[in-house]
Every structure is written in structure tokens, then in C-alpha cells.
Amino acid sequence: MSTLLVNAGGLILMAAIVWWFWLSPSEGSKPDNDHSHHH
Amino acid sequence: MNEKTALHPALSISGASCQGCVRKILGALEPLTGSADQVEVNLEEQTVALPDGIDTGEAARIVTEAGYPASPLGASSATEAGSGGDHCHSDKVQEQAEAGHTHEHKEDKAESAGDGEQIHLAVTGATCASCVNTIEKALKSVDGITGAHMNLADNTATATGQADPRALIRAVESSGYGASVIEDPDAADDRKQEEDRKQYKTLLVKMAISLGLGLGLMIWGMGFNTMMVTSDNQMIWFTLGILTLGVMVATGGHFFTGAWKAFRHHNANMDTLIALGTGTAWVYSIVVTSIPDALPEMARHVYFEASAMIIGLINLGQALELRAKGKTSEAVRRLLDLRAKTARVIRNGEEQDLPVEQVEAGDHIRVRPGESLPVDGEITEGNTRIDESMLTGEPMPVSKGAGDEVSAGTLNTHGSIIYKATRVGSETALAQIIRLVKKAQGSKPAIGRLADKISSVFVPTVMLIAVVSALVWYNVGPEPAAVHMMVAATTVLIIACPCALGLATPMSVMVGVGKAAEYGALIRQGDALQTAGKLDLVILDKTGTITEGHPAVTRFHAPDDNTGRLLALAAGLEQHSEHPLAEAIMAKAKDEDASPDKVTGFEALNGKGVKGELDGQPVRLGNRRWLESEGLDLAELQQEADAITSEAGTPLFLALGNEAVGVIGVADAVKQDSEDAIRRLHDAGIRVMMVTGDVDATAKAIAQKTGIDDYRAEVLPEDKATIVSEMRGKGYTVAMVGDGINDAPALAAADVGFAIGTGTDVAIESAGITLMRGSLHGVADAIEISRATVRNIHQNLFGAFIYNSMGIPVAAGLLYPLWGMLMSPILAGAAMSLSSVTVVTNANRLRLFRTSNNAGKEGNE
Numbered sequence: 001m002s003t004l005l006v007n008a009g010g011l012i013l014m015a016a017i018v019w020w021f022w023l024s025p026s027e028g029s030k031p032d033n034d035h036s037h038h039h
Numbered sequence: 040m041n042e043k044t045a046l047h048p049a050l051s052i053s054g055a056s057c058q059g060c061v062r063k064i065l066g067a068l069e070p071l072t073g074s075a076d077q078v079e080v081n082l083e084e085q086t087v088a089l090p091d092g093i094d095t096g097e098a099a100r101i102v103t104e105a106g107y108p109a110s111p112l113g114a115s116s117a118t119e120a121g122s123g124g125d126h127c128h129s130d131k132v133q134e135q136a137e138a139g140h141t142h143e144h145k146e147d148k149a150e151s152a153g154d155g156e157q158i159h160l161a162v163t164g165a166t167c168a169s170c171v172n173t174i175e176k177a178l179k180s181v182d183g184i185t186g187a188h189m190n191l192a193d194n195t196a197t198a199t200g201q202a203d204p205r206a207l208i209r210a211v212e213s214s215g216y217g218a219s220v221i222e223d224p225d226a227a228d229d230r231k232q233e234e235d236r237k238q239y240k241t242l243l244v245k246m247a248i249s250l251g252l253g254l255g256l257m258i259w260g261m262g263f264n265t266m267m268v269t270s271d272n273q274m275i276w277f278t279l280g281i282l283t284l285g286v287m288v289a290t291g292g293h294f295f296t297g298a299w300k301a302f303r304h305h306n307a308n309m310d311t312l313i314a315l316g317t318g319t320a321w322v323y324s325i326v327v328t329s330i331p332d333a334l335p336e337m338a339r340h341v342y343f344e345a346s347a348m349i350i351g352l353i354n355l356g357q358a359l360e361l362r363a364k365g366k367t368s369e370a371v372r373r374l375l376d377l378r379a380k381t382a383r384v385i386r387n388g389e390e391q392d393l394p395v396e397q398v399e400a401g402d403h404i405r406v407r408p409g410e411s412l413p414v415d416g417e418i419t420e421g422n423t424r425i426d427e428s429m430l431t432g433e434p435m436p437v438s439k440g441a442g443d444e445v446s447a448g449t450l451n452t453h454g455s456i457i458y459k460a461t462r463v464g465s466e467t468a469l470a471q472i473i474r475l476v477k478k479a480q481g482s483k484p485a486i487g488r489l490a491d492k493i494s495s496v497f498v499p500t501v502m503l504i505a506v507v508s509a510l511v512w513y514n515v516g517p518e519p520a521a522v523h524m525m526v527a528a529t530t531v532l533i534i535a536c537p538c539a540l541g542l543a544t545p546m547s548v549m550v551g552v553g554k555a556a557e558y559g560a561l562i563r564q565g566d567a568l569q570t571a572g573k574l575d576l577v578i579l580d581k582t583g584t585i586t587e588g589h590p591a592v593t594r595f596h597a598p599d600d601n602t603g604r605l606l607a608l609a610a611g612l613e614q615h616s617e618h619p620l621a622e623a624i625m626a627k628a629k630d631e632d633a634s635p636d637k638v639t640g641f642e643a644l645n646g647k648g649v650k651g652e653l654d655g656q657p658v659r660l661g662n663r664r665w666l667e668s669e670g671l672d673l674a675e676l677q678q679e680a681d682a683i684t685s686e687a688g689t690p691l692f693l694a695l696g697n698e699a700v701g702v703i704g705v706a707d708a709v710k711q712d713s714e715d716a717i718r719r720l721h722d723a724g725i726r727v728m729m730v731t732g733d734v735d736a737t738a739k740a741i742a743q744k745t746g747i748d749d750y751r752a753e754v755l756p757e758d759k760a761t762i763v764s765e766m767r768g769k770g771y772t773v774a775m776v777g778d779g780i781n782d783a784p785a786l787a788a789a790d791v792g793f794a795i796g797t798g799t800d801v802a803i804e805s806a807g808i809t810l811m812r813g814s815l816h817g818v819a820d821a822i823e824i825s826r827a828t829v830r831n832i833h834q835n836l837f838g839a840f841i842y843n844s845m846g847i848p849v850a851a852g853l854l855y856p857l858w859g860m861l862m863s864p865i866l867a868g869a870a871m872s873l874s875s876v877t878v879v880t881n882a883n884r885l886r887l888f889r890t891s892n893n894a895g896k897e898g899n900e
Contacts, residue, residue: 003513003514006510006513007510007513007514010506010507010509010510010513011510013506014503014506014507017499017502017503017506018499018503020302020305021305021306021307021498021499021502022499024305
């Protein structure tokens with residue numbers, strides 16, 4: 001059970017990092033990485 | 040597509056270069072225009088067309104907020120080439136730069152064409168390349184700002200455009216950093232020095248506290264107790280944990296606030312990594328001490344000492360970095376120190392010492408031997424020798440007399456002079472040089488922009504790697520899994536700080552630009568500094584570049600060796616003439632102490648020469664054809680005349696009565712050191728070519744004399760740019776060296792334009808590099824310094840990249856399966872600090888660099 005929780009937690013954390021720093025828009029100042037998909 | 044109403048280009052944008060960008064702009068403008076069909080984005084021209092009746096100011100604001108700095112056309116048409124640093128467009132600019140294109144000129148023009156006044160800000164709290172990106176972006180998001188640029192090496196930001204400085208400060212502050220407007224850059228320097236000193240001390244105190252606590256905990260835990268939590272020491276460890284938290288907040292609070300502010304804006308920087316790393320270790324430890332039973336016995340290890348020590352080590356690194364940074368701006372400080380504080384002004388016949396700020400143009404100023412000149416001006420009385428080495432790199436003091444121009448900051452070595460102030464305050468050549476050097480020091484070459492781009496993606500990536508390594512340790516690692524997870528994640532976060540990466544380029548650029556200024560080469564753009572290192576062809580203009588630019592006597596010969604009489608007679612004739620050749624002969628006579636004879640009845644004969652009378656005898660000075668037609672025998676002078684012709688000079692024969700007295704060779708003499716300088720260019724593996732409007736024979740003679748590989752003669756001034764483009768087309772990276780006025784198109788067409796200055800004319804727009812003294816050695820010096828700087832940047836970047844790319848896998852535990860080694864987070868903290876200190880130290884090493892022409896520097900040291 002704890003293994004499942006820890007791994008799920010880790011994956012959610014990674015998804016959150018990707019979402020927060022790459023995908024989610026922010027007011028006025030987009031993150032640098034916003035256009036990284038072009039390259 | 041639907042029928043469109045008439046669209047007119049309404050906005051100028053920057054940073055958009057792909058269909059993704061177009062979609063984003065269309066989407067952003069849709070609420071305003073009602074339909075995306077009502078908007079057209081022209082990527083090529085970087086404009087947005089809108090239907091009539093749309094508020095362009097509002098549209099510009101929306102597009103800027105979407106990430107593409109925009110301004111209404113007509114209001115401001117500036118599209119700063121480098122703006123939108125995170126967008127595809129800047130990639131293109133960068134690729135062009137790397138492919139050897141001269142976009143520095145375009146940038147220059149964009150900058151000067153923009154209505155952009157520049158607003159300078161002092162920024163606090165920026166520590167790494169990600170911070171640079173965040174700040175630049177925040178500034179660019181302000182309405183009316185067309186470009187922004189942050190220099191991490193001296194913590195200043197420059198925004199170009201029209202905006203309220205308070206809005207800029209708010210923008211920087213809202214992204215997590217501090218900012219204040221630099222009103223007076225000179226005063227700001229002194230203030231910054233003072234602040235740096237204070238901050239250095241504060242950092243050392245913080246370092247001592249946190250490192251002291253960390254070491255204390257380690258010694259106590261390992262020596263007298265245990266780092267494992269047991270029921271006996273649980274309370275003690277809990278108390279120590281709270282103490283650690285207090286110390287972390289007191290000595291490392293700025294990391295946490297910085298991280299939080301960046302996080303709120305969807306950014307991550309060095310603070311993020313440190314805060315996460317030390318925070319994870321502390322949270323883990325406090326959980327262990329609060330509820331030890333929740334974890335297996337083996338995992339009840341505390342890491343309070345790691346949190347405290349990492350913060351201490353990073354504070355130490357920043358303190359060392361701060362001190363080393365101070366040294367890189369030495370060149371500018373030395374220039375600032377040249378400014379005299381007071382001037383002895385003569386007003387209404389009275390001499391008075393006034394602060395230099397009160398000197399006005401038109402004032403007469405007395406300067407005694409050994410004093411520095413306070414402002415620029417023109418000598419009205421007295422003769423002296425002036426040491427200009429500090430401005431031009433020219434080691435020998437220059438003789439000056441009435442009518443000659445003098446510059447502020449130079450040293451009067453010899454006589455007492457009075458001169459009239461022509462340029463004062465910020466108008467002086469010295470003030471312009473300081474501005475130029477500072478600007479160039481802050482500019483970023485293409486290579487630096489690449490590093491910034493990489494590090495901006497870097498931090499979130501590192502966070503992902505940390506989570507992945509924690510999960511791997513948890514799933515396949517040995518027990519205690521929780522401890523290993525935590526140690527691996529913390530160590531990865533700590534070791535990966537990109538601070539060294541962020542410092543690598545700006546540090547070297549600052550030192551390199553300053554070093555070049557010491558040698559009298561003013562670099563206007565970081566890009567010129569980078570490109571100068573890649574040059575493989577230097578095209579030289581002849582007149583004034585290789586040669587002195589005005590005729591001078593190169594040889595004189597009298598069959599009876601009475602050259603004194605020859606010069607006295609020639610000067611006696613020529614003193615009545617205003618021809619440039621006459622000036623050359625008069626100057627030579629003066630040099631040789633030959634006083635002009637009293638020649639009367641002067642007459643100039645067009646195309647032949649001049650004649651007069653001395654004691655009833657005719658004196659004639661002119662070309663061979665004329666004198667021979669007058670029946671004179673010049674056979675005796677033939678050999679000397681041939682020698683003069685072969686050196687691209689013009690022989691002038693002198694006859695007194697019916698006797699040939701001698702021959703004088705006049706030529707636009709090759710500068711004494713041109714040959715040496717060209718040899719240095721050859722030694723550096725560079726091909727040298729000359730372009731000139733002169734006839735082939737003259738060009739050939741000069742090319743042979745100076746060792747030039749190739750020449751083009753009879754070139755019209757406007758064709759020089761074509762030749763530059765032609766050579767670039769053949770694959771050469773071309774430098775053009777010439778004066779800033781006639782050769783401006785050719786200078787702008789070259790990869791790097793070198794303008795040969797006269798020592799005062801520093802603001803030559805068309806050139807990437809301005810040489811303060813007329814010597815070609817400046818070109819070789821600039822190229823050598825450029826190569827050394829680029830090498831230094833490469834070393835720094837290589838070091839920083841290698842360090843990170845090796846450090847992260849080791850920190851993640853890659854060596855554990857092999858040797859059972861897992862890096863301690865404390866070691867990671869030390870290594871991280873060491874990496875920035877190494878970069879800064881390596882950049883400082885460049886200060887010791889000397890070019891191969893040491894002679895040129897002797898006067899300066």
C-alpha cells in the first residue's frame with residue numbers, strides 16, 4: 001500500500017512540476033520554457 | 040476564411056516566429072477584435088494588422104502580455120532584435136550570430152532607432168541565469184518597453200523604451216527581486232561598492248552562524264551522541280531542530296522568499312533548488328524527531344546539520360563571488376578615477392579652483408605640469424606634452440600646442456597650458472568612453488544567451504530528476520529506503536544549482552571588455568567581442584589606416600650631403616605655399632632644425648612646382664619633367680628618385696640657379712608600426728587585404744612594404760562595402776578597418792567593423808570596435824583579447840556544464856551500485872559553492888592577459 005502511495009505521490013509531483021513550470025499560463029510573465037516545444 | 044474588413048498594420052511586435060506564436064497572438068486578440076479572422080500576423084515584418092477602430096494601445100498591451108513585446112506602429116516602431124529572449128525569434132537571431140552574420144549592427148540600429156530611452160535599474164536578489172531570464176521577461180512585459188537586458192555580473196538591468204520607472208520596479212519586485220532606478224551611474228558605482236562591502240560582511244556573518252551551528256551539530260551528534268533519533272535524545276533533537284529552523288530563516292531566509300516569489304510566477308531558480316534541498320532535509324528530520332515510530336528504525340536519521348551547513352557554504356560561496364566580482368569592474372573604476380575633481384578656471388581674469396561640475400563650455404582653464412585635465416578643450420596658450428595612454432593606450436606623451444585638442448582625464452606632463460573648455464560633464468570623451476565600456480560590459484554575446492536559455496529549462500528539469508531518483512531509490516534501493524530517497528533528492532537539488540552557468544559569460548565579458556579598453560580598443564557590443572575572435576580576413580583601408588593619412592617627407596638627399604641647406608631652401612620656398620606638400624616640407628624642416636631661407640618672388644606653377652628667388656638666383660622646386668625642360672641635369676639624383684618612387688612617394692627636385700641641390704621624397708607615409716601590426720595579424724593566422732582609391736603602383740608599393748597579402752586599387756569609397764560583402768560571400772569572417780565616416784558602410788557590412796579613432800571620437804556608431812589610437816596594433820590587440828575572452832568563456836561554460844552533468848548522476852546515486860557511494864548533501868553544497876567561485880576566479884585570470892605587443896602597454900602600467 002505504502003509503495004503504491006509513494007510512487008503515485010511521486011508521479012503526481014512530477015506531473016505538477018511539468019504543469020506548473022511548463023504548461024500553465026501565468027499573468028503577464030510566462031515561464032521561459034513556454035516555447036521549448038518548438039525546439 | 041471569411042471576408043475581412045480592411046486590415047492595416049497596427050502593431051510592431053517582436054519574438055514571434057512560428058505558427059504557434061501566430062495562434063497565440065490571434066487567440067489573445069480575439070476578445071478585442073471579436074474574431075481571429077480580423078487579425079493578421081506578419082512574421083516576416085513582425086507586425087500585426089488590425090481592423091480600423093481597434094484600440095491599438097490596448098491591443099499592444101494584450102499581445103505584450105501574451106509574451107510578445109508589442110507597441111503601436113507610429114507610436115514606437117522599435118522592434119528590439121534581441122527581445123523576447125525566450126522565443127523562437129531570438130533563436131533565429133542567435134543562429135545568425137553564430138553563423139557569423141552581423142546582427143550586432145542591426146541590433147545597434149534597432150536600439151538607436153527605437154524611441155527607446157534607456158532606463159537603468161540596480162537589481163537585488165538575482166543569483167543565477169534563471170533569475171536573469173525572469174527579470175528580463177518581467178521588464179519586457181511592462182507597457183512601452185521594447186527591450187530589456189539584465190547583467191548578472193554587476194546586477195544591473197537596462198530597459199529600452201518609454202515607461203514609468205516605477206512600473207519597471209513594480210514588475211521586477213513582483214517577480215521576486217528588488218530594484219531601484221540608477222539616476223546617476225557614477226554615484227551608483229560608489230554606492231554599489233559600499234553596498235557590496237556591507238553585503239560581503241553580512242554574508243560572512245551569516246556563513247559563520249549557519250556553518251557554526253551545522254558543524255556543532257555534526258560534532259555533537261557524531262562525537263558525543265548519535266545522528267539517529269532514539270527515545271533518549273528525541274527531545275534534544277527536536278529542540279535542536281527548532282534552533283536549526285531559526286538559523287535557517289535568519290541566515291538563509293532570502294533563499295526561501297526568493298524561491299517562493301519565483302514559484303508564484305511559475306519560475307524556478309537557484310533559490311528554488313536551495314530552498315527545496317535544505318527544506319526537504321529539515322522537514323524529513325523534524326518528522327523523524329516528532330514521530331520516529333512512523334519510520335523504520337534504520338531510517339530515523341536526522342539531517343539538521345546538512346540544512347544548516349549547506350546554507351552556510353552557499354553564503355560563503357556568494358561572499359567570495361561578490362568579492363571577485365568587484366575586481367572585474369576594475370577597468371571602469373580606473374577610468375572613473377581619471378576624472379579630476381577640480382579645475383583651475385580663469386574667469387574675468389581671475390583664477391579660481393572650482394569643482395569640475397561647475398566648469399562650463401567656453402571657460403579657460405589653466406593646467407600645470409603633473410595635473411590631470413578636467414574637461415575636453417582646445418589649447419589657447421602654451422606648449423606641452425600630454426600623456427594620453429589612459430585613454431588611447433598610446434604609451435608616448437604627445438606634443439600639443441595652441442589649437443590642439445585635449446581630452447579630460449589625460450595628464451599634462453610637461454609645460455603649463457591654458458585651454459578653452461569645449462566639452463564638459465557627460466559630453467567629454469572620457470565620460471563617453473566610460474558609458475561605452477559599461478554598456479559593452481553588460482551586453483551579452485550570443486554564447487551567453489544560449490547559456491541563459493539552457494539554464495531556464497534546467498531548474499524544473501532538475502526537480503524532475505530529483506523526484507525520479509527518489510522514486511528509484513524507494514523502489515529498488517536498499518534499506519533504509521526513506522533515508523536514501525531523501526539524501527539522493529536533496530543532493531541532486533543542491534548540486535545542480537546553475538549559478539556557475541549564469542556567471543560564466545558575463546564575468547568573462549566584463550573582464551575582456553575592460554582589458555580591451557586598457558589597450559585602447561573600445562568594444563561596443565558583446566557580439567563584436569565574440570566575433571572578433573573568429574576573424575580570418577582583415578580588410579584595411581589605406582589612407583589614415585595603414586598610412587598617416589597626410590603627406591610627409593619620407594626621404595631627402597643632397598649630392599653634397601648638405602641636407603640642411605636643401606631643407607632650408609625648400610622651406611624658404613614652401614613657407615609661402617599652403618599646399619599639403621608644402622606643409623610636409625615645412626614640418627620636416629622644423630624637425631631637422633633647418634630655418635627657412637628668405638626666398639622672395641614666390642610663384643606656384645600649376646602641375647610643375649614652385650619657384651622664387653634667393654640673392655638674385657632662381658630657386659625651383661618641382662617635378663622632373665619641368666626641371667629637365669628648364670635644362671637642369673638631374674642624373675645624379677636618379678637613383679634616389681627611383682627609391683622614392685618605389686616606396687609610393689613623389690620625388691621633388693630642388694635647383695638653385697642651374698645646380699641641382701637635391702631631391703625630397705614626399706609620400707603619405709606608412710605608419711611606423713603598421714608593418715609590425717600586420718605581421719602580428721599574420722601570426723594570428725589572419726589574411727590581410729588592403730583597399731584603396733590610389734593607383735595600382737602606389738597600392739602595390741605599400742602592400743609590398745607592409746607585407747599585405749592582397750590589395751584592391753582604384754576602389755571608389757562606395758565600393759568598399761561591396762568588397763567586404765564579396766569576401767564574406769567567399770566564406771571569410773571579415774573585419775573592416777577604416778575611419779568611421781567615409782568607411783561607415785564598409786564597417787557596417789563587415790562581421791566586425793574597426794573604426795580608427797583620433798582619441799576623442801569614441802561614439803562611432805557604424806563600428807563594433809573603436810580604436811582610440813591610430814595604430815593597427817589595436818586590431819591585433821582586440822583580436823587577441825577577443826580570442827582569450829572567448830576561450831575563457833568556453834572554459835567557464837565547459838566547467839559549469841561538466842560539473843552539472845557529472846554532479847547530478849553522482850548525486851542521484853549512480854555510483855552506489857558500483858562502489859556503494861552516495862554523496863552527502865553537505866558535500867554537494869560545498870561543490871556548488873566551489874563551482875561559482877571557480878568560474879569567477881577563472882574569469883579574473885583574464886585580467887592578467889597581455890597581448891603579444893607588450894610595447895604598447897608599457898606606458899600604462
